[in-house]
Amino acid sequence: MTLAINEPNHPLTKLSRLASPEELREINVAFSLVRKQKEADRYYRAKSLSLSESLGTWLKQQILREIRALQVEESDGTRRFAVGEYHLEVQKHERLARLTLDETIGIPYERKKRLLQALAHPDSLLETTDTEFQVVQLEFDGHRLHFFFYRKPKQSASRKKWAVGSSNELTEASEELIELGGKIEFVMIENELYISRLQSFEYVFDYRDHIVQARDRNLDTLTDMPFFAIGEADKERFKHDCTAFFHTRTVAQMGEKQMDALEQNFKDRCSELRMIRNNIPASADREQQYRQAYAPLWELYDFLDLEKELVIYPEGSRPTVLLRFFGNKIVQSFLTKEFGLTDSIENAEQRADMGV
Secondary structure, three states, X not given: OOOOOOOOOOHHHHHHOOOOHHHHHOOEEEEEEEEEOOOOOOOEEEEEEOOOHHHHHHHHHHHHHHHHHOEEEOXXXXXXXXXXXXXXXXXXXXXXXXXXXXXXXXXXHHHHHHHHHXXXXXXXXXXXXXXXXXXEEEEEOOEEEEEEEOOOOEOOOOOOOOEEXXXXXXXXXXXXXXXXXXXXXXXXXXXXXXXXXXXXXXXXXXXXXXXXXXXXXXXXXXXXXXXXXXXHHHHHHHHHHHOOXXXXXXXXXXXXXXXXXXXXXXXXXXXHHHHHHHOOOOOHHHHHHHHHHOHHHHHHHHOEEOOOOXXXXXXXXXXXXXXXXXXXXXXXXXXXXXXXXXXXXXXXXXXXXXXX
16 A cells, blocks of 8 residues: 555545544445464464444444544644554554565565455354454455454353343353454554554464564574674574574564675774774773773674674673674764663563553
């Protein structure tokens, strides 16, 4: 889709502005329960359920309310979507993450095609109790929008029972109870995804497969660069250490431009690090201030042979320091000229997202 999400004619923005019952009646709604099963021929199975007229109307109204809840209010009273590009390591608080699912992305694009195929060809034999998430499809203004909710059917168990009240009497629910509504977890419009909850999106699309593939590709690219001229055993140990969960997303997030910049600028950064080390003041007081200004850089000296301008990876090391360097996470403050880490900003935002 070529329209930006906050443009007046974008379907999500148009939906957020609907008000009259007549406009609502023009929207077609379909409801499906979906199971992910990872089989080669049928990665997803979907069960289509019809909705009563009153329930369909309520669900459309609820979707519209939740679309508006995804927006933020500006100082002038207008509402808009706050959107940033999807990032493997952090999601900005109160911001939708945008991801384009086209042929260039690989695995997730194939998953999208299989999911849409399952929705287009529902399986009546699929048990409701075996499903894992819901998809509400709205046809509006010539567009097909898919709203995703990670929610399983409610089932009675040995220690809990679901009951239905009628004429002052409770009776055991004989069918599965399906909960509708709630917060939208992500929306798919053609090749665009707008994600409110990253965990749900990554589960539905098994996005970790894509992350691992990107990580391995980037590790091969990194260790093939001229400055990584270390022994094969050390290279393999570095690669293995980078497969830890904490480091996987950092490596996978590195893009082609970042890799090119690293290869082109590595020698210049080595030269700058030599200069910083050679200019340590003789005075103890000034030396302390000097070291503080360059604090995140001192750890790098253990991982770089500055004379040969090569990476080294000592036995027993962790890749954290090198990945901060490769991942462009060492930044300089314009105000104080001191160096810091972007990790501190991202971790704070992650804690905010998790409510801790």
